[in-house]
Amino acid sequence: MFRTLRHRLLAVGSSIAMVLGGPLLATGVSSPAHAAVPETIPLKITNNSGRGEQVYVYNLGTQLSTGRQGWADANGTFHPWPAGGNPPTPAPDAAIPGPAPGQSATIRIPKFSGRIYFSYGRKLVFRLTTGGLVQPAVQNPADPNRDILFNWSEYTLNDSGLWLNSTQVDMFSAPYAVGVQRADGTTASTGRLRPGGYHGFFTALRGQPGGWANLIQTRSDGTVLRALSPLYGLETGALPASVMDDYINRVWRKYTTSTLTVRPFSDRPGTAYHGRVSGDVMHFTDGTGAVVTSFQKPDASSVFGCHKRLDAPNDQVRGPISRTLCAGFNRSTLLVNSEQPDSGTADFYRDAVTNHYARAIHAQMADGKAYAFAFDDVGNHESLVHDGNPRQAYLTLDPFS
Incomplete structure (x- = not known):
């Protein structure tokens, strides 16, 4: 197949x-x-x-x-x-x-x-x-x-x-x-x-x-x-398997003390999910404060493949959040913009740790x-x-x- x-x-x-x-x-x-x-x-x-x-x-x-x-x-x-x-x-x-x-x-x-x-x-x-x-x-x-x-x-x-x-x-x-x-x-x-x-x-x-x-x-x-x-x-x-570790670790540290906001639908800007890290897990809550989905700390394979710990099912919550996270990791914008996805390309691939293959393309x-x-x-x-x-x-x- x-x-x-x-x-x-x-x-x-x-x-x-x-x-x-x-x-x-x-x-x-x-x-x-x-x-x-x-x-x-x-x-x-x-x-x-x-x-x-x-x-x-x-x-x-x-x-x-x-x-x-x-x-x-x-x-x-x-x-x-x-x-x-x-x-x-x-x-x-x-x-x-x-x-x-x-x-x-x-x-x-x-x-x-x-x-x-x-x-x-x-x-x-x-x-x-x-x-x-x-x-x-x-x-x-x-x-x-x-x-x-x-x-x-x-x-x-x-x-x-x-x-x-x-x-x-x-x-x-x-x-x-x-x-x-x-x-x-x-x-x-x-x-x-x-x-x-x-x-x-x-x-x-x-x-x-x-x-x-x-x-x-x-x-x-x-x-x-x-x-x-x-x-x-x-x-x-x-x-090397560790190629994205430094960036992933910095993202996890940042959102232990601050909030990552994801608005995954351009036609529904009022739909927002808020991510905070606790230990090795990032929990996302909706407007009521209820946890709607959680992500284990990803590795480079999860980031580059947008799968495994960043799996994106065809639903209306986890999938859209995961897609946005995956894009932010590959473009290395999660540290410079806590409102995702990015509205422009100015900050894409500027971190030393990024998807250099995508950057070059x-x-x-x-x-x-x-x-x-x-x-x-x-x-x-x-x-x-x-x-x-x-x-x-x-x-x-x-x-x-």
Whole structure:
């Protein structure tokens, strides 16, 4: 089954949540106002990468009308995955030939919640277990996709429209941008790096002491393939487990004697929760003084993954508070702002102990927007385009510069 990105688990259905999380899935059920959204829309893929290798494209996900997992071909026709096995069996070849350098190609995307993968030079290896699709997991050196240059975008298309985003939650790799043409003919786009941003990101990571350069993976021929997220850096030993301890300890000390106020809903500013630390636990109370949820002191994995001790269920209390805490820890703003979330970016990543991977990504984005960690959408800092009646979607493979 699709390995869940650990973010924003607001889902149309539980099977979809296993594919993606996030604003892509915060779409609710179909809306009659947008029932005119067709069963498929065009996705124009443009290859501005400057690379000469053959590009392969995949459209994998969950069919919203049935909840079945599968893939879509270039015409947008859905194909369910066959039964898998144990050990996993090869998945059908779902590769769509992508455009040549300097060219564009258009495919159709159906009402899916899924991912658009693209790879350079080699097809990706997908396998099926009895539980569904096995995704690439390049933090594992034995993964067959470890030495392939690839990336992916996430999307949901349903009767309420299109949600399409770029993501670096799991890794930073081949650069690309996404866009949507609205019903009025205007176009919105995001995800593009600033000039020099691709090399700028890796330069910043290499220059950051403390193990951050160890996140970078290269091929034996010297090709830079990607940088793993810090969560996977912890899992592989690239980053020390104590990488966030100093900041977490300072936050816990501060809120032992002061109060952290979280207003998680921008449309309901009157809804506030108040956090105070007692021992290793931060308790949050509502306006009546009643404790509504509590958090054990997190570790770096909880912070970078927005999970474990910062788990965020799809509810109206703990989940929203946890998402806000996670964003504050990753951006290192909890010591300078006791009213969360932050209204602006001026204080983001300024502490010496922070998510330097996310810091470097945001610094290199043309519009400053990215999904550099699980809840980067807190405060609307995510790289997402949406339209309720899209004419066309765009995926642009950008230069490696």
